[in-house]
Amino acid sequence: MNLPFIEWLPKQRWYAGRARVLSSVTPSVVTALAPDLDHALLLASYADGGSEVYQLFVGWDLELPEEFAGQATIGAQDGRTGCDALFSPDAARRLLTLIQAGATTGPLRFLPEPEASLPVDAPARVIEGEQTNTSVIFDTEAILKVFRRVNAGRNPDVELNRVLARAGSPHVAALLGAMESVDERGAPTSLAMVTAYAPNSADGWSMAMASVRDLLAEADLRADEVGGDFASESFRLGEAVAEVHATLAVELGSVAGPSPLPEMRRRLERTVAEVPELVDLAGAVADRLSALEGQIVVQRIHGDLHLGQALRTPDHWFLIDFEGEPGQPVAERRRADSPMRDVAGMLRSFDYAANQLLRGEPNDEQLAYRAREWVQRNRGAFCDGYGHVTGVDPRALPGLLSAYELDKAVYEAAYEARHRPDWLWIPLKSIRALLAAGPNPIP
Ligand SMILES: Nc1ncnc2c1ncn2[C@@H]1O[C@H](COP(=O)(O)OP(=O)(O)O)[C@@H](O)[C@H]1O
Numbered sequence: 001m002n003l004p005f006i007e008w009l010p011k012q013r014w015y016a017g018r019a020r021v022l023s024s025v026t027p028s029v030v031t032a033l034a035p036d037l038d039h040a041l042l043l044a045s046y047a048d049g050g051s052e053v054y055q056l057f058v059g060w061d062l063e064l065p066e067e068f069a070g071q072a073t074i075g076a077q078d079g080r081t082g083c084d085a086l087f088s089p090d091a092a093r094r095l096l097t098l099i100q101a102g103a104t105t106g107p108l109r110f111l112p113e114p115e116a117s118l119p120v121d122a123p124a125r126v127i128e129g130e131q132t133n134t135s136v137i138f139d140t141e142a143i144l145k146v147f148r149r150v151n152a153g154r155n156p157d158v159e160l161n162r163v164l165a166r167a168g169s170p171h172v173a174a175l176l177g178a179m180e181s182v183d184e185r186g187a188p189t190s191l192a193m194v195t196a197y198a199p200n201s202a203d204g205w206s207m208a209m210a211s212v213r214d215l216l217a218e219a220d221l222r223a224d225e226v227g228g229d230f231a232s233e234s235f236r237l238g239e240a241v242a243e244v245h246a247t248l249a250v251e252l253g254s255v256a257g258p259s260p261l262p263e264m265r266r267r268l269e270r271t272v273a274e275v276p277e278l279v280d281l282a283g284a285v286a287d288r289l290s291a292l293e294g295q296i297v298v299q300r301i302h303g304d305l306h307l308g309q310a311l312r313t314p315d316h317w318f319l320i321d322f323e324g325e326p327g328q329p330v331a332e333r334r335r336a337d338s339p340m341r342d343v344a345g346m347l348r349s350f351d352y353a354a355n356q357l358l359r360g361e362p363n364d365e366q367l368a369y370r371a372r373e374w375v376q377r378n379r380g381a382f383c384d385g386y387g388h389v390t391g392v393d394p395r396a397l398p399g400l401l402s403a404y405e406l407d408k409a410v411y412e413a414a415y416e417a418r419h420r421p422d423w424l425w426i427p428l429k430s431i432r433a434l435l436a437a438g439p440n441p442i443p
């Protein structure tokens, strides 16, 4: 396969190498699925000596919806045009059919869940947006998520969705199937998963943004007085996260174990090297992380929880995307950790929602005050909901929570520097605020 991947790959939203110099992109494993459809693992090598593996279904001379033709077309080879086949509804349906059939092709395994019935004839459409992976929706019935960056091992998204669905949790979409590759020793690497689609749902990020927008439009009203108050949803979301944690603890265990302090310190060091604005703050952040010295209670958790990972269905809050932090090795993403990592992730997200809408109004003190009020109200409601289920209010663990919030904000600084440099100011502002607030950030 000899397509111009080196030009096409860096233009994709899910490409994570923006801060690095790409030196080559080579198809390392190619598996033919049909005469006009191949599966390819692409080895992207960087000038710094590092590399990443990306996954692509390459379609040949496929018909593409007009609006996606430019984005999906990779280039020409031997008189045929190669494209990202997930944009072809027909190719996407064929992938679903392979999963339904439990097919095996070369190293690829297509695995339906027991009794699952996949909508193999449904209209299919790629969803666009700020996603790490690429997902295709099949009518209102199923959603196929293809992991873009491939890391050896079983992806926690597949693993935890399966555990939670089989335990009857009302807070996840049912897993319908998966796709893996196996190496010579039979060890699996997750490549894709299909879950039931939740129709008529809204994601927590859009709902929170609508609520903040309402508040900022009514500068004289308090957060609890405007129509779009989000606090009761934040409370229910706190309950849902706590219930998911409780189910994971029952199903997969919860023990006293070493804290992730060494990894947090390494992350801080790496991020300071990438984000010069952090240099002056790093010492104070490191001091605050020391609250995690010694042992803590750990269990399997979501690992990268934020408002965009929560879907409000007509009946429940669902949590999605249990993949952990994109870009980390699978072993690290599967590692047990404190549930406070997820709580901190969601609390950070309330901060993001309010700050994001203050963009362009940086010096309006009245709006900034209102936004802070919204954040306090919703962070508080989330913790109330969480504590209502577990009996332990996260605010009773301020040192732990503040350390996890800072670690998350450091992660976000690296994430934004790589993917959305325009947003970098949000985690930087939060790091300064968290340091100034002391180790007990929530009243
Ligand atoms: N089961 C589902 N039902 C409805 N929409 C979903 C479902 N799962 C995911 N989505 C939508 O797809 C988007 C991407 O899913 P996500 O798992 O977060 O992918 P990524 O890893 O690419 O970020 C979500 O923001 C959500 O809007």
Ligand SMILES: O=P(O)(O)O[C@H]1O[C@H](CO)[C@@H](O[C@H]2O[C@H](CO)[C@@H](O)[C@H](O)[C@H]2O)[C@H](O)[C@H]1O
Pocket (backbone or CB within 6 Å): 130, 131, 132, 133, 205, 304, 306, 307, 308, 309, 321, 325, 326, 345, 348, 349, 350, 352, 353, 412, 415
């Ligand atoms: O792609 P994922 O959803 O797995 O997560 C990554 O991208 C997120 C942004 O899309 C990023 O989240 C950060 O921005 C959100 C607003 O867009 C905000 O709600 C989150 O709190 C903030 O962390 C996430 O960190 C990253 O892993």
